[in-house]
Amino acid sequence: MTQQTSVQVRHNFETAHRLPELGGKCVNLHGHSWWLEATVTAVAGDPGEVVCEFGALKIALREWVDVHLDHGAMLGIADPLLPTLADAGRVFVFGKDEPAADLPWPTVEATAHLLTRVTTAIASDLDPRLTVTHVRVTETHVNAAEVHTT
Ligand SMILES: Nc1nc2c(c(=O)[nH]1)N=C([C@H](O)[C@H](O)COP(=O)(O)OP(=O)(O)OP(=O)(O)O)CN2
Numbered sequence: 001m002t003q004q005t006s007v008q009v010r011h012n013f014e015t016a017h018r019l020p021e022l023g024g025k026c027v028n029l030h031g032h033s034w035w036l037e038a039t040v041t042a043v044a045g046d047p048g049e050v051v052c053e054f055g056a057l058k059i060a061l062r063e064w065v066d067v068h069l070d071h072g073a074m075l076g077i078a079d080p081l082l083p084t085l086a087d088a089g090r091v092f093v094f095g096k097d098e099p100a101a102d103l104p105w106p107t108v109e110a111t112a113h114l115l116t117r118v119t120t121a122i123a124s125d126l127d128p129r130l131t132v133t134h135v136r137v138t139e140t141h142v143n144a145a146e147v148h149t150t
Contacts, residue, residue: 006068006133007051009058013065016073018081029073029078029081030141034111036065037075038119039134042127060122065115068092074106110144112137 003088013034013047038061042051072090075082085091095104103110116135131149133142138144 002043003047004043004133005039005047005049005051007054007057008037008039009061010035010037011058012036012063012071013064015069015071016140017111018073018075018079019105019107020079020105021076021105022098034069035136035138036061036115037134037136037138038132040119040123041131041133042129043131051142052123052125052130056120056126060125061119064118064122068097074111076105078104107145108139108143109145111139112147116147116149 004111013036014031015029015034016029016031018029040052040057042049043141060104067090068090073085074092074094075085077093077095087095092100092106094106094110094114098122100110100114103113112135115137117130118133119135122130133150134146134148136144136146
């Protein structure tokens with residue numbers, strides 16, 4: 001029987017986004033208090049073994065989120081507001097900035113995939129045997145997206 005042990009960390013960020021392709025109220029530039037929950041798994045480790053040290057994982061994850069997203073805006077590359085806002089402060093551009101160059105709009109689903117990639121790179125740097133098995137991104141108290149990897 002293969003056993004897997006996971007650990008989970010959380011981080012929050014205050015970030016605006018705009019989804020003109022969805023229509024309705026999402027065309028307005030608006031902010032959310034986002035939460036990221038990332039689950040990192042060690043495959044077939046010793047049951048007494050530490051999966052990864054929480055501090056190292058959180059420092060790296062918080063740094064990426066805080067430098068790229070926190071108190072900034074997430075916009076799509078095709079957003080007509082981009083030229084106006086690009087030089088006005090922190091703007092993360094979906095459809096352009098890595099690792100979201102293939103994700104055209106900053107939906108909660110795309111944000112979950114972006115943060116899965118970021119967490120995967122960080123976990124891999126800490127220990128190549130780690131995998132990121134679950135990432136949940138919450139944009140409001142009632143809206144969230146999850147990425148599961150197997
Ligand atoms: N599949 C998706 N649908 C929507 C997304 C998204 O990222 N993926 N995003 C939004 C908007 O960001 C919007 O802010 C949230 O929309 P909505 O839930 O409709 O609005 P409220 O937060 O005001 O929710 P209430 O339950 O009506 O209070 C929209 N859709």
